[in-house]
Amino acid sequence: MMPREKPYIKSNRQEIPAFAGMTSDAQPVTGNRQPVTVRVAVVGGGPAGMAAVGALAAMHIGVDWYEKEDRVGGKLNNYHQLFPDRVPASEAFGQLVKGTYHNHIDRHLGKAITSVGVNAGRISLNGKDHKIGEADAVILATGFDFFDARHKEEFGYGIYKHVITSADLETVFADGDKLLNVNGSAPASVAFVHCVGSRDEQVGVSYCSRLCCITGIKQAIQIRREYRETRVYNFYIDMRAFGRGYEELYREAQENHGVRFIRGRVSEASEDEQGRIRVKAEDTLMSRPIKLTVDWLVLLIGMSPSCSAVLSGKGEREKSFTNAENPLTGSAVKGQPGVFLAGCCAGPMSIPESVASGRSAAVQAAEYLNKKNGNSE
Amino acid sequence: MEKLFDPFVLLFTAGFSVTGIWFIYKVYRWLAGLSSADRSLVFHGVFSARLWKALIETISESLIHRKVFSRNPRLGYMHMSLAFGWFMLILIGNIESTWYTGDLFKPIYVSVFWRFFDPGPAFPRAAWQPGFAFIMDLFLLLVLSGLLFAIVKRFRSRLVGLKRTTRQQPVDRLALTALWLIFPARLIAESMTCGAHGTGSFLTGTLGHLFSFAFSPSPLVLPTWWFYSFILSSFFFLLPFTRYAHIPSEPVLIFLRRFGVRVSIESPSFTDLNLHACSSCGICLDACQLSEVMPGKQVQSNYFNRALRNGANPPHQWDCLLCGRCGSACPVGVELIPIRQLQRPDTGIGRGLQLPGLVGKNGHKVTILYFAGCMTHLTPGIISSMRKIFDQSGASWHFFDADGQNCCGRPLKLAGQTQAASELKKKLEQDFLRSGAGLLVTSCPICFRIFNEEYRLPGMRVLHHSQYISELLEWKRIKVGPSGLSAAYHEPCELGRGSGILVEPGLVIRSLFHSDVTPSGEGLCCGGSLGGVALEPEVRKAVARGAAEQLTVNHPDVLITACPLCKKTFKPVTSIPVQDIAEATAHYLIAGSSMPERRKSTKVLGYEINK
Numbered sequence: 007m008m009p010r011e012k013p014y015i016k017s018n019r020q021e022i023p024a025f026a027g028m029t030s031d032a033q034p035v036t037g038n039r040q041p042v043t044v045r046v047a048v049v050g051g052g053p054a055g056m057a058a059v060g061a062l063a064a065m066h067i068g069v070d071w072y073e074k075e076d077r078v079g080g081k082l083n084n085y086h087q088l089f090p091d092r093v094p095a096s097e098a099f100g101q102l103v104k105g106t107y108h109n110h111i112d113r114h115l116g117k118a119i120t121s122v123g124v125n126a127g128r129i130s131l132n133g134k135d136h137k138i139g140e141a142d143a144v145i146l147a148t149g150f151d152f153f154d155a156r157h158k159e160e161f162g163y164g165i166y167k168h169v170i171t172s173a174d175l176e177t178v179f180a181d182g183d184k185l186l187n188v189n190g191s192a193p194a195s196v197a198f199v200h201c202v203g204s205r206d207e208q209v210g211v212s213y214c215s216r217l218c219c220i221t222g223i224k225q226a227i228q229i230r231r232e233y234r235e236t237r238v239y240n241f242y243i244d245m246r247a248f249g250r251g252y253e254e255l256y257r258e259a260q261e262n263h264g265v266r267f268i269r270g271r272v273s274e275a276s277e278d279e280q281g282r283i284r285v286k287a288e289d290t291l292m293s294r295p296i297k298l299t300v301d302w303l304v305l306l307i308g309m310s311p312s313c314s315a316v317l318s319g320k321g322e323r324e325k326s327f328t329n330a331e332n333p334l335t336g337s338a339v340k341g342q343p344g345v346f347l348a349g350c351c352a353g354p355m356s357i358p359e360s361v362a363s364g365r366s367a368a369v370q371a372a373e374y375l376n377k378k379n380g381n382s383e
Numbered sequence: 384m385e386k387l388f389d390p391f392v393l394l395f396t397a398g399f400s401v402t403g404i405w406f407i408y409k410v411y412r413w414l415a416g417l418s419s420a421d422r423s424l425v426f427h428g429v430f431s432a433r434l435w436k437a438l439i440e441t442i443s444e445s446l447i448h449r450k451v452f453s454r455n456p457r458l459g460y461m462h463m464s465l466a467f468g469w470f471m472l473i474l475i476g477n478i479e480s481t482w483y484t485g486d487l488f489k490p491i492y493v494s495v496f497w498r499f500f501d502p503g504p505a506f507p508r509a510a511w512q513p514g515f516a517f518i519m520d521l522f523l524l525l526v527l528s529g530l531l532f533a534i535v536k537r538f539r540s541r542l543v544g545l546k547r548t549t550r551q552q553p554v555d556r557l558a559l560t561a562l563w564l565i566f567p568a569r570l571i572a573e574s575m576t577c578g579a580h581g582t583g584s585f586l587t588g589t590l591g592h593l594f595s596f597a598f599s600p601s602p603l604v605l606p607t608w609w610f611y612s613f614i615l616s617s618f619f620f621l622l623p624f625t626r627y628a629h630i631p632s633e634p635v636l637i638f639l640r641r642f643g644v645r646v647s648i649e650s651p652s653f654t655d656l657n658l659h660a661c662s663s664c665g666i667c668l669d670a671c672q673l674s675e676v677m678p679g680k681q682v683q684s685n686y687f688n689r690a691l692r693n694g695a696n697p698p699h700q701w702d703c704l705l706c707g708r709c710g711s712a713c714p715v716g717v718e719l720i721p722i723r724q725l726q727r728p729d730t731g732i733g734r735g736l737q738l739p740g741l742v743g744k745n746g747h748k749v750t751i752l753y754f755a756g757c758m759t760h761l762t763p764g765i766i767s768s769m770r771k772i773f774d775q776s777g778a779s780w781h782f783f784d785a786d787g788q789n790c791c792g793r794p795l796k797l798a799g800q801t802q803a804a805s806e807l808k809k810k811l812e813q814d815f816l817r818s819g820a821g822l823l824v825t826s827c828p829i830c831f832r833i834f835n836e837e838y839r840l841p842g843m844r845v846l847h848h849s850q851y852i853s854e855l856l857e858w859k860r861i862k863v864g865p866s867g868l869s870a871a872y873h874e875p876c877e878l879g880r881g882s883g884i885l886v887e888p889g890l891v892i893r894s895l896f897h898s899d900v901t902p903s904g905e906g907l908c909c910g911g912s913l914g915g916v917a918l919e920p921e922v923r924k925a926v927a928r929g930a931a932e933q934l935t936v937n938h939p940d941v942l943i944t945a946c947p948l949c950k951k952t953f954k955p956v957t958s959i960p961v962q963d964i965a966e967a968t969a970h971y972l973i974a975g976s977s978m979p980e981r982r983k984s985t986k987v988l989g990y991e992i993n994k
Contacts, residue, residue: 157955160761207920209955274760274787286787 044375045070046368047131047139049119050147052080053102053357054349057364058145060105065372069111070139072131074118078103080149086179088357089224090251095180098357114139122146124342127378142378143344143371146328147364150309150350153203153211160274161199161305168283169275169303171202172221179228185302188281192233193301197285198222199272200242204308213327215308216354219245220252222306223259230263238265239298241272241287249356268296275303309354327353337367338374346370387484387500391609392492398616399491405623406631409659413635416652421644428642437641441634446470450714454666455544461536462664464529466630471522479515495615498573498587499608502580520586523573526566534563540665547674549665549685558625561618568614572607575600626689632659633715646721654725657717661688667709667719672908673702676925684709684719697726704926705797705914706876711905727799751780752820754834756827757794758947760787765826765947768969769848775972776860781818791830794913812838824851826965828878828946829913835882847878849945849964853887856894862973863895868940870896870967873930873953874906875946888945888964895967898939907933909944911952924956931957943967 044067048059051073062069077083082102085095106113122144123130131139152173155163162169168188170178178185187193200222204215219242226238245267247253259265270288278284283303287296311327330347331340337352339345348367349360417425428434443449446467452459473494480494481487483501493500503516536543537559551559570587577583578591578600594600622628636656646654663685668674671683682699690697703723710719753773759765773780783789789811792804815823815838823845825831831847834840846854855861872892878884885902892900910926931953934942942957944950945964953961962970 159764159951159954162763165763165767208951210920210924274763276760276763276766276785276787 044068044142044379046143046145046371046375047072047129047141048145048147048348049122049131050080050149050349050351051075051078051115052147052149052349052360053082053098054149054355054360054364054367055080055145055147056102056106057361058147058348058368059111060102060108061365061368062145062371063108063110064105065368067110067372067375070114070141071106071111072114072117072119072138074116076116078106078113078115081173082357084173084180085176087224087228089220090249090255092224102361122342122345124344127344129344143346143374145346145348145364145367145371146339146351147348147367148312148351150354151312153209153215153308153310155202155305155307157209158202158206158305161202161272161303162275162277162283163305166275166277166283166303167281168277168301169305171305171307172198172218172225173307175225175304179225185229185233187301193229193236195237195239195298195300196226196229196302196304197239197241197272197283197298197300198226198304198306200240200306201271202305202307203310205243211308211310213354214246216246216248217356218306218308219247220249220255222304223247223252223255223265225304226265227255227259227263230259230265238263239300240265240267241270241285242267243271244269270296309350312351327351336370337363338370344371344374344378346374387489387493389496389499389605389608391605391612392490392496394609394612394616395495395619396490396492398619402619402622402631409623409632410635413639413652413656416650416655417644418647418649421647421650421653424643425639428638433641433643434638437638440641441637444637444714444716445633448714451664451666454712454714457532457543458536458545458664458666461529461532461543464525465533468522468526468529472519472526475515475518475522479519482515496608496612498576499604502576502582505580505582516582516584516588520584520588523566523570524586527570530563530566545665545669547665547668549663549668550681551663552689554621555625555663558618558621558627561614561621562627564614565611565618568607568611572604572611575604575607579604626661626663628659629662629715632656633662636660636715636717640716646718646725648725654722655692657722658688658692660715661685661692661713661717662715663689664714666712666714670708670712672706672708672910672926672929673704673922675929676922677702684713684717684723687723688717688719691722691726699917700726701917702915702922704908704910704912704918704923706908706912707880708876708905708908711880724797727797750820751778751822751824752783752815752818753780754783754789754791754823754825754827754830755787756784756825756830756947757787757790758829758951759826760784762947762950762963765950765963765965768963768965769824769826771969771972772848772852772855772861772965775974776855778860780824781820783815783818791827791833793829793833796833797913798916808833808838812840815840815843822846822851824848826947826963828875828882828884829948831884832877832882847882847884847887847945849878849888849891850884852965852968853890856891861968863968863971864973865897866895866967866971868896869898869937870900870941870943871898871934871937871939872900872902873909873934873942873944873949874902874904875944875949876906876908876912878945879906880904891964891968892943895971896941896943900943909946909949909952911948913948923952927952928956931959935959941967 046062046067047070048055049072051071055071056078059069059071079099082095082099087093088095088098117138118133119131119138120134121132123132129141129144130137131141131144152171155161155171163171185193200218203209203211204218205212222240226240229236229238245256247256260267268287268289270290272285272287274286276284278299282299282301285298285300285303289296328339328347328351330337330352337347339347346367348364349355355363414425448459448462448466451462476497477494480489480497532543536545536548540546540548570590573587574583574590574594577587578594582588583591591600639653639656644650644653646657665685667684673682680699682702687697705720705723707720713719753769755766790807791811792807795807796804821843823834823840823843825834826848828847831845834845856863870892872888879902883904885904889900889902907930908926909930910923915923935957939959942953942959942961943964944953944961947963950961950963
């Protein structure tokens with residue numbers, strides 16, 4: 007009904023030169039043309055999928071690689087710099103995509119897999135209303151969806167022009183756009199709201215999305231670097247800076263960049279006459295209510311599952327992250343032999359975690375095939 | 384027919400006296416405990432046409448059980464056959480005994496055990512002559528058929544159209560057993576007598592005849608009557624302490640209600656009467672959505688009433704969402720929600736909260752005040768739609784709580800903070816009136832209800848925005864284009880059932896969508912209500928999910944509601960878009976449809992309209 011407006015997502019974005027052309031068929035491919043007998047399907051072209059196909063090909067396993075968009079890279083394509091070292095997303099993409107130009111890998115772009123069926127050792131991959139392919143094993147690397155911020159209507163996303171999500175802001179940075187106030191000059195203040203669609207029973211999300219805290223820290227620093235005069239506030243429940251270099255970045259944000267962190271949830275936002283955003287919150291450390299008017303409100307949206315819909319074919323409402331059979335030690339899916347999970351479809355993960363998870367799933371798939379073929383001989 | 388006495392009648396007389404004395408004492412307490420205002424209502428009611436209306440309602444509800452019938456014919460038959468059948472047995476037994484004795488003022492047991500004292504004319508011919516034996520058998524058969532339904536209901540409730548039945552406490556089970564045994568015991572006692580004397584009609588006569596084939600009934604006559612008297616006595620001994628107290632209490636409730644008495648803090652005895660009139664029939668169990676999502680937890684009103692009646696703390700008192708579905712389903716008309724609210728003591732929830740100072744809006748010449756309400760501030764889509772609608776209609780309006788600092792008081796009231804609520808109310812009343820506006824429009828049914836029911840705003844109309852939009856459409860102040868879509872409507876509890884606003888939302892929705900939406904006042908609970916103070920989020924979510932599933936069973940393009948809280952509750956649990964009625968209106972508004980303003984005008988609806 008309501009058209010979703012993402013002010014900074016442009017449909018005709020330019021390819022970023024660092025990896026433009028790599029998607030074309032004219033690129034050199036590695037690997038000899040020795041025939042392969044088993045084929046593994048990898049569903050999803052994001053970091054976990056790229057890592058998985060690269061590892062499988064290196065083990066001389068044939069790969070059918072499915073991606074619903076017409077290019078690989080997933081959400082990495084829309085990111086600007088990656089925390090904590092501010093490595094350009096294009097650089098990480100370049101490193102990952104290099105391993106995917108291999109003779110054993112067949113790319114199937116623009117193919118959305120909506121369900122997989124396991125039948126007597128063969129796995130069929132199905133689209134909305136027809137079968138798309140078959141494989142001996144499948145690695146699901148379907149990633150995550152951004153939490154739909156319109157479900158937290160009190161923040162006014164989609165209603166107020168100056169309320170955007172962290173994903174939108176990343177696109178602003180990636181496109182080299184400016185984040186200006188209503189008068190066209192540098193913003194006087196920007197506020198970040200943590201945990202939008204994470205740890206929030208009201209919208210039915212009880213888990214922590216883990217990476218929004220560090221995203222908020224990184225983006226706050228980025229704004230402070232770009233606009234020296236802009237005040238930046240981060241409203242958080244508690245800060246979870248768990249990864250390599252995250253805590254250091256959190257300190258840096260406060261000590262070197264003067265980002266203000268306020269412990270307390272934002273209760274609601276409204277728009278004033280000029281279109282600026284009025285924020286109501288509570289500072290739970292000082293035990294007092296806060297009212298603040300900012301030029302931009304950035305919602306640090308959480309990660310929503312997108313994978314179990316593929317597995318169970320149950321549709322939108324039943325979405326949840328998929329559990330592996332032994333989540334501590336492996337990523338095989340219970341009751342579906344030959345199906346493995348990689349990356350964020352098993353839960354919120356950072357890029358290095360997704361990559362490790364993709365490679366791990368590739369090894370597990372190879373082990374599974376070895377065992378299966380050994381048994382059948 | 385020598386002496387009309389036998390020792391076995393003493394058992395019955397003792398039991399019946401217990402019930403009788405209890406009832407007289409209770410009626411005295413119920414009347415004495417009314418406030419003087421309510422007592423004068425009763426006094427005036429007795430000498431008015433209301434008395435007759437009450438009498439008719441007593442017959443149609445206490446005996447015939449019309450409301451149960453209209454809801455569920457099988458269950459209605461069960462209640463009717465037991466109540467009406469038993470009543471007729473007593474009435475005709477009395478007429479028969481009076482007919483033969485000529486004594487109107489004989490002891491009660493004489494008519495109860497009449498067949499023992501007078502076995503009647505010989506079977507089969509004579510039963511037809513005065514007809515008494517035949518009629519008595521007919522009603523006994525009616526009661527027995529009802530008993531069959533009751534037994535089926537206890538073990539297979541679905542067969543009588545109930546998903547769940549009340550879980551009985553031990554004393555209720557005992558009384559239930561006694562009640563079930565009364566009529567078979569009567570049948571056997573009467574048949575024994577008839578068998579011994581060769582009398583009786585088609586039921587007792589035939590059965591007596593069969594008995595006399597098998598054995599000699601004469602020596603068994605007295606023991607069976609002793610047994611019947613014992614069973615009756617047990618039932619009447621237990622009655623005051625069980626749910627069967629509703630049998631004498633319900634007519635009293637009907638009369639007092641007809642006279643205008645309502646549950647209030649001033650008349651605590653009326654609450655007690657309501658509690659005693661609850662028959663624990665269990666109809667509220669199926670009406671309550673929490674039965675589905677909190678199985679086995681005794682949240683529902685029949686359990687609540689029972690606990691209160693027993694002087695215990697009602698279970699799950701703060702889990703109830705106060706949606707009111709039980710109240711409108713209750714065939715006895717027990718005021719379930721008012722009773723629950725009175726039981727919410729000042730818990731201190733929200734105490735110590737700094738209530739923000741209210742901002743007076745002086746010198747602003749406006750004709751309409753718009754009060755969004757705190758919940759609407761969490762759904763800014765509704766506010767921006769209302770802005771659009773107000774502006775389009777050409778109204779001179781003022782956004783009263785633009786800074787979101789005002790509370791209507793109802794959330795506090797629902798949480799048991801009556802005092803704080805009334806302080807807020809006083810302040811807000813003054814500020815509303817000082818504005819000089821003639822119309823108060825609110826987007827929130829919760830605010831609407833308290834403004835409507837409790838605020839004193841002389842000279843000021845209070846409308847929910849669905850009513851306001853409906854009037855704008857009617858006066859052609861705004862125009863909407865048809866959306867070409869289908870819609871389902873969720874009736875917010877405070878708006879539909881709570882305030883009776885049904886017609887206007889239906890009109891607005893039908894002018895926007897091609898669905899024939901006719902609100903009925905029987906809307907579901909969305910699960911988001913402020914009434915449930917203690918309910919777990921998962922349970923709320925399960926209620927919401929269940930309601931959304933029922934509402935969207937025909938796969939509408941959009942689910943329309945008229946309450947910010949319902950909208951927020953439904954949004955995460957359904958894939959169908961959820962919109963407030965104001966948002967839908969604003970979305971399909973046709974621009975430039977408002978009339979040009981002229982100087983000579985009269986005030987209608989709080990804005991200027993051409994003469």
